[in-house]
Amino acid sequence: AIKPAQDADSTRIAIVGGGLAGSLLALALARQGHGVDLYERRPDPRRQSAGAGRSINLGLSKRGMQGLRMVGLLDDVLARSVVMSGRVIHAPDGSTRYQAYGKDAGEVLHSIDRNELNHLLLDRAQQHPQVRLHFEHRLVRADKANRTLEFDTPDGSVTVQPLWVAGADGAFSAMRRELQHGERADYHQEYLEWGYKELTLAARPDGSSVIELTALHVWPRSHCLFVSHPNLDGSHTLTLFLPFEGEESFATVRTPEQVSALFAKYFPDLLPLLPGLLDQWERHPTGSLITTRTAPWRFGDWAVLLGDACHAVYPFYGQGMNSAFEDCCVLMAALADQPKDLAAAFSRYEQQRRPHTDVLAELSKANFVELRQKVQSPWFIARKRLDLALNRLWPRSWLPLYTMIAHSTMPYGEALERSHRQERLLRTALAGIAALCCAGLAYAIGVKP
Numbered sequence: 001a002i003k004p005a006q007d008a009d010s011t012r013i014a015i016v017g018g019g020l021a022g023s024l025l026a027l028a029l030a031r032q033g034h035g036v037d038l039y040e041r042r043p044d045p046r047r048q049s050a051g052a053g054r055s056i057n058l059g060l061s062k063r064g065m066q067g068l069r070m071v072g073l074l075d076d077v078l079a080r081s082v083v084m085s086g087r088v089i090h091a092p093d094g095s096t097r098y099q100a101y102g103k104d105a106g107e108v109l110h111s112i113d114r115n116e117l118n119h120l121l122l123d124r125a126q127q128h129p130q131v132r133l134h135f136e137h138r139l140v141r142a143d144k145a146n147r148t149l150e151f152d153t154p155d156g157s158v159t160v161q162p163l164w165v166a167g168a169d170g171a172f173s174a175m176r177r178e179l180q181h182g183e184r185a186d187y188h189q190e191y192l193e194w195g196y197k198e199l200t201l202a203a204r205p206d207g208s209s210v211i212e213l214t215a216l217h218v219w220p221r222s223h224c225l226f227v228s229h230p231n232l233d234g235s236h237t238l239t240l241f242l243p244f245e246g247e248e249s250f251a252t253v254r255t256p257e258q259v260s261a262l263f264a265k266y267f268p269d270l271l272p273l274l275p276g277l278l279d280q281w282e283r284h285p286t287g288s289l290i291t292t293r294t295a296p297w298r299f300g301d302w303a304v305l306l307g308d309a310c311h312a313v314y315p316f317y318g319q320g321m322n323s324a325f326e327d328c329c330v331l332m333a334a335l336a337d338q339p340k341d342l343a344a345a346f347s348r349y350e351q352q353r354r355p356h357t358d359v360l361a362e363l364s365k366a367n368f369v370e371l372r373q374k375v376q377s378p379w380f381i382a383r384k385r386l387d388l389a390l391n392r393l394w395p396r397s398w399l400p401l402y403t404m405i406a407h408s409t410m411p412y413g414e415a416l417e418r419s420h421r422q423e424r425l426l427r428t429a430l431a432g433i434a435a436l437c438c439a440g441l442a443y444a445i446g447v448k449p
């Protein structure tokens with residue numbers, strides 16, 4: 001039976017999803033004086049016993065830092081993170097090569113435990129008198145005509161009637177489904193044919209790290225890929241990306257012998273560092289990866305989407321959370337610009353964001369190939385060095401694409417366009433230099449034109 005509306009306070013804003021984007025937005029809105037109700041499907045994650053959740057960590061970069069700064073939490077988060085100043089590439093023969101992320105000391109990423117970040121955001125939201133947290137509230141229906149939301153809870157169904165609602169309920173968003181129901185809406189989703197499994201590379205007994213701590217580590221292989229993020233306690237979270245199907249895949253690598261054989265063939269340097277490998281392989285689930293593009297992101301002056309709910313991307317550019325936090329900043333700015341016209345604010349937010357998150361989806365796909373294959377190619381390495389050298393020479397006018405995506409807040413689409421312009425310029429310059437060299441050579445050997 002549906003209970004009468006409990007929180008029928010139509011002056012409060014509802015946020016569906018208490019993940020990273022939802023909890024950050026709750027804080028941002030509360031700091032502006034709005035009353036916020038945050039509804040989360042799961043039980044309170046902070047009540048889980050320590051060690052119940054695995055450590056999954058994320059790379060925080062400029063856009064995400066801007067979001068955390070907006071709610072006054074940047075310093076607290078940085079204090080809990082490990083700086084990654086570049087990436088260490090591990091070749092199949094066990095040799096390593098270091099690639100700095102940028103020329104400046106500030107051009108670094110920060111590795112942060114996802115659970116810890118979420119707990120911190122929820123703690124701060126809860127401490128704010130304007131925020132109420134509702135766990136074990138799963139959105140099941142949104143009635144757009146009556147502006148109500150219906151949640152399943154352990155005590156039965158609950159219906160609320162907020163002033164407006166933000167859907168931050170992740171890649172499989174129920175709010176998106178409800179918002180778009182009966183509308184002229186586009187929705188496109190793509191699964192990657194590769195899945196992922198997370199493993200922990202423990203620290204030594206004295207707490208020191210068995211591989212360089214302050215870097216992202218990559219073991220690129222054309223057939224599989226390992227990436228590792230460091231943790232404050234000296235351990236690393238390793239993520240193995242492997243196809244779901246095929247000769248060497250999650251489908252065929254199942255028994256202890258098959259797992260050991262895969263590691264012996266592709267990651268022999270990791271094998272001695274992972275004594276608990278087989279146990280972890282067995283216990284840790286295999287995750288799948290999805291890209292989504294959708295429109296519209298809003299419904300009139302009543303509902304708006306953000307984060308993975310409207311643009312889930314593959315994790316290969318490390319921008320999912322960062323772009324979700326950037327959504328919060330853009331949405332808050334749009335609300336500040338149009339305080340009396342929510343429909344206009346939501347529309348402006350979508351116009352400002354959607355073209356760029358669509359670009360991010362493509363960049364994230366392309367970076368999958370870069371991480372797996374290109375980082376080892378001499379041409380790619382030379383090109384990266386040239387990019388950094390040009391950036392050193394002209395720090396304002398020449399910016400590598402990675403720098404613009406990870407270390408700036410330039411909209412993604414503008415960053416890509418600018419990188420294309422730079423690429424064209426470089427090609428023209430190189431063609432000019434080649435032509436001059438040919439002409440010089442021809443002159444030297446006495447060929448007449």
Ligand code: FAD
Nearest residue numbers: 017019020021041059139169170307308315318320321322
């Ligand atoms: P989520 O974090 O998914 O939160 C959604 C919340 O909504 C959840 O708490 C969920 O329980 C709740 N919910 C769902 N349905 C309902 C419902 N019906 N009712 C109520 N609540 C509901 N990003 C980076 O920036 N850097 C990285 O290095 C990075 N690495 C990644 C590595 C991997 C392997 C993966 C898979 C992702 C990675 N990401 C990274 C992406 C990042 O995790 C996501 O983009 C980010 O979590 C999105 O935040 P969100 O709040 O939109 O969604």
